Amino acid sequence: HRIECFDEVDSTNNVAKRLAEEGASEGTVVIAKTQSRGRGRRGKPWISPEGGIWMSIILRPEVHPSRALLLTLVTGVAVARTLQDECGLEVGIKWPNDILIGDKKVCGILTEAHVRFNTLEYVVVGIGIDTNVDVKAFPDDLREGATSLKNELKRDIESGALIEKFLENFEDVYNSFKDGEIDEILSEWRKLSKTIGSRVEIRKQLGEIVYGEAVGINSEGALILELDDGTLRKIISGECIHH
Ligand code: BTN
Structure with missing residues (x-):
């Protein structure tokens, strides 16, 4: 797969969108060390200092636009598997897309579906993981609800290896999605969910x-x-x- 790495971009989702518009194929990945205008859901800014993992994946699934929400859950399952297996952390998911350690957020997912004439042309899935960043430096309103792998593990983690494992896990879960194994994915998601029952x-x-x-x-x-x-x-x- 094509992987595009940058030192700084405005937002990896924007770069991925541009590449997708130019015809980039499914599986193209955009990674940046920092983002000057990282975006969260609901128009919120996403703080993206050096040390975190900021990446986006271009997908071209041949499914109805209403299935796009499932891609957020697919991505959440892949992130959760990665953090559990590689870092030995117990993680949970808050619907639809926040990956939590305890009740603090360590990763957010921004799925942007591009629809034309009622068909899904492509989807950009953006993943932000607070790996080697110190959330104590975050603004007051974000600090309390956030954590990072470094804050949890008290050591730096190897981002390159984590990205590689995540992409493997993502490919597995995404292939199950394309094979229609939605029930299996949803049942894994339900087990990870901190929302259901709350x-x-x-x-x-x-x-x-x-x-x-x-x-x-x-x-x-x-x-x-x-x-x-x-x-x-x-x-x-x-x-x-x-x-
Ligand atoms: C959220 O929880 O609000 C979603 C956060 C998504 C952040 C990632 S970082 C990589 C990609 N590029 C962006 O501008 N946003 C996503």
Whole structure:
């Protein structure tokens, strides 16, 4: 596979998007040492100092656009496997895409689907892992909820080896996805999930807030909430807060 490495870019998702528009093939990977305008979900900036892993993967799955959410879960499973196997860490996942150690976030995933005429043209999956960074240097509002591999393990980790293992794991889980083994992936995701069984608050884009108990995810990767009046509600996007 083509792997493009940079010292600094605005955002590896932007570079990957540009390459995809120019026809780059599935499996093209963009990695940068730092990002000057790293992006998180919901338009938030993503702090990307040297020492972290900032990367994006171009995918061209031949599936309906509604399946794009599943790619976030696929990626989460691959990151979780990697951190467990390579670092011996116990990790969890907060729906849809935060990888947690305890209740602190160590990795975020930004999946951007590019749809034309109702078909999925390509998808850019961006992965940010706080590896050899010190979250004590993060701004106040982020510091408390974040951790890094270095903060957890009290030593530097070898980023190159971790990236390699992650790409292997990603390829395995992604191939299962393409082979239609969605149930297997979702059951691994459910085991890792810290959201299912928790009381959650979902902040929707337009300011709506939904409270309920997360009771499961469906075959599209959507979160199923049981509201206080006992009805079920399907959530396909929004910020999830555990209570
Ligand atoms: C989130 O949890 O809000 C998602 C964070 C995603 C960050 C990664 S770092 C590599 C890629 N490039 C970006 O600009 N964002 C993603």
